[in-house]
Amino acid sequence: MTAVPDDDHGGDVEIVRLGRHRDDGDDDDGDLDRDDELLAAFHAGPYLDAFAHQREPLAVWQRRLRDPDAPYQLTVQIAGRALRDPSRRVLHGGVAYEWYPRSGCGLATYLVVTSPWRGRGLGRRLLTGAVDDLRARGAGRADGGDGAPVFGEIADPSAPGPGEDAAAAAARLARFRRWGARVVDAPYAQPSLGPGLARDRHLRLLALAGTAPAPATIAGPRLAAFVRELFVANEGAPPDDELEALLAAIPATVVTR
Numbered sequence: 640m641t642a643v644p645d646d647d648h649g650g651d652v653e654i655v656r657l658g659r660h661r662d663d664g665d666d667d668d669g670d671l672d673r674d675d676e677l678l679a680a681f682h683a684g685p686y687l688d689a690f691a692h693q694r695e696p697l698a699v700w701q702r703r704l705r706d707p708d709a710p711y712q713l714t715v716q717i718a719g720r721a722l723r724d725p726s727r728r729v730l731h732g733g734v735a736y737e738w739y740p741r742s743g744c745g746l747a748t749y750l751v752v753t754s755p756w757r758g759r760g761l762g763r764r765l766l767t768g769a770v771d772d773l774r775a776r777g778a779g780r781a782d783g784g785d786g787a788p789v790f791g792e793i794a795d796p797s798a799p800g801p802g803e804d805a806a807a808a809a810a811r812l813a814r815f816r817r818w819g820a821r822v823v824d825a826p827y828a829q830p831s832l833g834p835g836l837a838r839d840r841h842l843r844l845l846a847l848a849g850t851a852p853a854p855a856t857i858a859g860p861r862l863a864a865f866v867r868e869l870f871v872a873n874e875g876a877p878p879d880d881e882l883e884a885l886l887a888a889i890p891a892t893v894v895t896r
């Protein structure tokens with residue numbers, strides 16, 4: 640991972656997409672065993688380097704990628720050179736994202752580009768591709784799939800959590816805004832992501848832009864359905880009073896700013 644960039648555009652980067660999606664007819668399943676080693680290398684390297692504090696276990700990704708009946712569909716895209724050749728491989732980064740089929744909404748969870756490869760457009764390209772992929776899964780849905788909202792989570796610069804740097808959070812938000820993201824003007828909390836882990840009440844939802852712009856409004860019931868689905872899928876328990884109160888506070892039409 641110490642390779643020095645030998646070009647200034649990143650245009651010929653190879654991108655491998657890992658995921659198994661019953662309803663989009665792709666057959667990535669056959670690649671999963673072969674690409675397990677690649678996934679492990681991405682997880683141990685770029686992912687943990689950037690997200691050491693989150694540490695979603697590799698086993699969770701492996702299970703989600705294989706299970707067609709999982710409550711949400713995980714996709715991981717990995718970018719680099721010689722990706723399937725461990726002896727020559729150079730990892731440039733990747734993006735992970737989830738499709739929530741009941742509400743018809745997407746969530747981009749992790750985006751990382753390793754430092755030698757930053758500032759050449761790869762991060763934005765990976766995120767745009769993820770949003771477009773998720774939007775395409777919503778196309779044709781009766782509930783307005785063309786506009787399937789794709790969300791991201793971001794630390795709230797105006798209410799930073801413990802240990803969170805407000806200036807860094809503001810800079811991160813500013814970058815996502817330059818990439819077309821809009822802040823969702825509704826209350827939000829992140830579900831507990833594992834046994835013993837607390838909910839995170841210092842995050843905001845972003846509506847992300849793909850090739851098409853981020854939506855200026857989102858139907859409140861759609862957002863509520865997504866948040867409910869996200870909590871049930873991640874916590875594996877029915878909504879409690881805190882979640883019901885949060886859902887009740889979502890307005891009929893949610894504005895993004």
Ligand SMILES: CC(C)(COP(=O)(O)OP(=O)(O)OC[C@H]1O[C@@H](n2cnc3c(N)ncnc32)[C@H](O)[C@@H]1OP(=O)(O)O)[C@@H](O)C(=O)NCCC(=O)NCCS
Pocket residue numbers: 647648689748749750751752753756757758759760761762763764814817818
């Ligand atoms: C955030 C992150 C993914 C960005 O990756 P990246 O590949 O550097 O992103 P890009 O190159 O697309 O964009 C970065 C900047 O480089 C600029 N850029 C894009 N192409 C460029 C080029 N050819 N030459 C010079 N600059 C370029 C972009 O305009 C962008 O500027 P902006 O911040 O003003 O929008 C990367 O910094 C990272 O992994 N950070 C740590 C993890 C993290 O914070 N992830 C996001 C939160 S989940």
